[in-house]
Amino acid sequence: MTEDLGAALTTATARLAEAGVASPRFDAEELAAHLLGVGRTELVRHEHIDTAAYEKLIASRAARRPLQHLTGRAYFRYLTLAVGPGVFIPRPETEVMVGQVIEHLRTGPAQPLVVDLCTGSGAVALSIATEVPGARVHAVEVDPAAHDWAVRNLVGSGVLLHLADARTALEELAGTVDVVISNPPYIPLQAWESVATEVRDHDPAPALWGGGADGLDMIRAVEARAGVLLRRGGLVAVEHADAQGTSVPAVFRGSGRWRAVADHQDLAGRDRYLTALRV
Numbered sequence: 001m002t003e004d005l006g007a008a009l010t011t012a013t014a015r016l017a018e019a020g021v022a023s024p025r026f027d028a029e030e031l032a033a034h035l036l037g038v039g040r041t042e043l044v045r046h047e048h049i050d051t052a053a054y055e056k057l058i059a060s061r062a063a064r065r066p067l068q069h070l071t072g073r074a075y076f077r078y079l080t081l082a083v084g085p086g087v088f089i090p091r092p093e094t095e096v097m098v099g100q101v102i103e104h105l106r107t108g109p110a111q112p113l114v115v116d117l118c119t120g121s122g123a124v125a126l127s128i129a130t131e132v133p134g135a136r137v138h139a140v141e142v143d144p145a146a147h148d149w150a151v152r153n154l155v156g157s158g159v160l161l162h163l164a165d166a167r168t169a170l171e172e173l174a175g176t177v178d179v180v181i182s183n184p185p186y187i188p189l190q191a192w193e194s195v196a197t198e199v200r201d202h203d204p205a206p207a208l209w210g211g212g213a214d215g216l217d218m219i220r221a222v223e224a225r226a227g228v229l230l231r232r233g234g235l236v237a238v239e240h241a242d243a244q245g246t247s248v249p250a251v252f253r254g255s256g257r258w259r260a261v262a263d264h265q266d267l268a269g270r271d272r273y274l275t276a277l278r279v
């Protein structure tokens, strides 16, 4: 049985809003587009939707399953990535850091050597590989489930993917890398309550809580590993929580391995990532 698409969207939007979904109209449209096999902007060309199938998707979303798990895809810069249970869903906050690093790479060597530590779906590594022609990109992920998703996303891209611990990976590249970029786990354990249901219940635990009690364990590890991997003058970029705009720069300034330590904000004006150059 089918129903009028406009009416179905209105009902679904109200239901998602009531369930506490942050962007109910957008999600209702995305799920309808997914079901109809079209892009969201093409919905105007459709008048009807399968009632039972749409109802099932909306019920799942109202139960706070992530939108991207229901559609199987996530958008990141110019990419559409395959995602699902077992991998962190890439976030818009990370796009700004990646954009700055891409600009930096465009003014450097023709075939820069780049390492993405904690790659998850491969979003960061794949953006750099596709937007910086000539870049030689390595991606490192320790969690086998997340690594499997990265395999899917990176096939044919030229990115070299390693199932390895970012704290010790790629010793063979020591002192030769032009850029190390990372969006590691960084949420402090005490922030558990404030994390959205979709994230808390569905993003994999190693992607969220691997930073330990203060959230800084992996950031300290990335600082140390980038210190080993980068050549003199090489750039490190690392994402952090908005509450870590002072503590993360302190980690880098305190090690004596860096100059030009700078913290940057995301599009919402929140402290979000650090860059520094290897001395």
Ligand SMILES: C[S@@+](CC[C@H](N)C(=O)[O-])C[C@H]1O[C@@H](n2cnc3c(N)ncnc32)[C@H](O)[C@@H]1O
Binding pocket: 088, 089, 090, 091, 094, 117, 118, 119, 120, 121, 122, 123, 124, 140, 141, 142, 143, 146, 164, 165, 166, 167, 182, 183, 184, 185, 186, 206, 207, 208, 210, 218
């Ligand atoms: C916050 S997610 C970010 C994923 C991806 N970079 C992105 O921005 O969408 C952090 C990722 O780091 C991985 N990870 C955690 N500890 C790690 C370690 N010691 N070595 C390598 N990867 C690690 C997690 O499994 C997860 O995929």
